[in-house]
Amino acid sequence: AQSVTQLDSHVxxxxxxxxxxxxxxxxxxxxxxxxxxxHPNKGLQLLLKYTSAATLVKGINGFEAEFKKSETSFHLTxxxxxxxxAAEYFCVVTSSRGGSTLGRLYFGRGTQLTVWx
Amino acid sequence: xxxxxxxxxxxxxxxxxxxxxxxxxRSGDLSVYWYQQSLDQGLQFLIQYxxxxxxxxxxxxxxxxxxxxPDLHSELNLSSLExxxxxxxxxxxxxxxxxxxxxxxxxxxxRLLVL
Numbered sequence: 001a002q003s004v005t006q007l008d009s010h011v012x013x014x015x016x017x018x019x020x021x022x023x024x025x026x027x028x029x030x031x032x033x034x035x036x037x038x039h040p041n042k043g044l045q046l047l048l049k050y051t052s053a054a055t056l057v058k059g060i061n062g063f064e065a066e067f068k069k070s071e072t073s074f075h076l077t078x079x080x081x082x083x084x085x086a087a088e089y090f091c092v093v094t095s096s097r098g099g100s101t102l103g104r105l106y107f108g109r110g111t112q113l114t115v116w117x
Numbered sequence: 118x119x120x121x122x123x124x125x126x127x128x129x130x131x132x133x134x135x136x137x138x139x140x141x142x143r144s145g146d147l148s149v150y151w152y153q154q155s156l157d158q159g160l161q162f163l164i165q166y167x168x169x170x171x172x173x174x175x176x177x178x179x180x181x182x183x184x185x186x187p188d189l190h191s192e193l194n195l196s197s198l199e200x201x202x203x204x205x206x207x208x209x210x211x212x213x214x215x216x217x218x219x220x221x222x223x224x225x226x227x228r229l230l231v232l
Contacts, residue, residue: 032218043119043207044223051218090160094215104150104173105221107160 002027002093006108014116019063019078021111023091026072033074034092034105035065044090050074061085086115120144121224123208129230135196138227142189142210148172149191150211150221151183155204166191167214195229203231 007022025031033050048059055067061084065076074091091108120143130136142149151163153176162175166185177183180198185191195202205228209221 034220036223043121043225044209045119046220046222049218049220104162104165104175104215105152106162107152109159 002031002106004091004093004106004108006089006091006111008111009109010112010114012114012116013081015083016080019076019081019085019113021076021089021091021113023074023076023108024072025074025091025093027093032094033065033067034094035059035063035074035076036090036092037087038090038110039087047076047089081113081115083115083117086113088112119222119224121208121210121222123206123224123227125227126225127228127230129232130198131232132198132200134198134231135194136198136229138193138195138206138208138229140191140193140208140210140224142191142208143222146210146212146222147189148211148213148215148221149185149189150209150215151177151191151193152207152209152223153204154207154226155201157201160207163193165215172214198231200231203229205229 003026005024035047036044048057050067058064063078088110092105122141124139147168150165154160163177165173169185183193205226207226208224211219211221
């Protein structure tokens with residue numbers, strides 16, 4: 001079975017400081033991992049995805065995430081937060097195998113990022 | 118803009134009623150997925166269609182049904198609506214069957230309010 005735990009429901013940072021959003025996953029098979037962002041009253045936008053080619057994945061808007069199999073983690077980071085980064089972030093897992101649940105995404109509960117000026 | 122469109126953007130209805138939500142996938146995408154986002158349950162997968170056929174089923178209630186038409190647009194039908202069905206309903210699409218690393222592109226959602 002697949003599942004995702006986002007360790008913080010809210011994270012607050014000051015503009016210009018680093019961002020860390022934590023995610024742990026559980027997967028019966030080799031996982032595919034994603035981070036999506038949801039701005040207020042908007043749909044979900046893909047930030048980055050782990051494709052097993054490289055453990056450090058670079059995404060849009062300066063975000064990156066590192067896949068650590070030994071820790072079953074896929075934390076999202078950004079060196080310097082911007083006001084426009086304020087949004088809700090979802091860590092997502094799926095699997096390349098799984099029978100009738102093939103292709104479905106399993107979402108974490110989300111982390112609300114607040115950026116203070 | 119993801120290229121996935123959903124109509125309507127907002128829907129207000131009463132308990133016991135039936136509504137239909139519509140989704141048009143990105144050009145060339147064969148899979149359509151439906152998700153429900155509520156405060157209680159978070160984001161949950163409901164159902165997937167691939168090229169007109171049901172592919173995978175998640176936490177979809179029996180009162181809900183979906184279909185994908187030959188032009189690949191999809192409709193989600195919600196009937197005998199209850200207050201707890203109030204949520205944001207997302208549609209997503211992908212090129213193939215959604216296996217593994219395939220990216221799903223999300224529409225802006227339909228916000229349903231049941232009074």
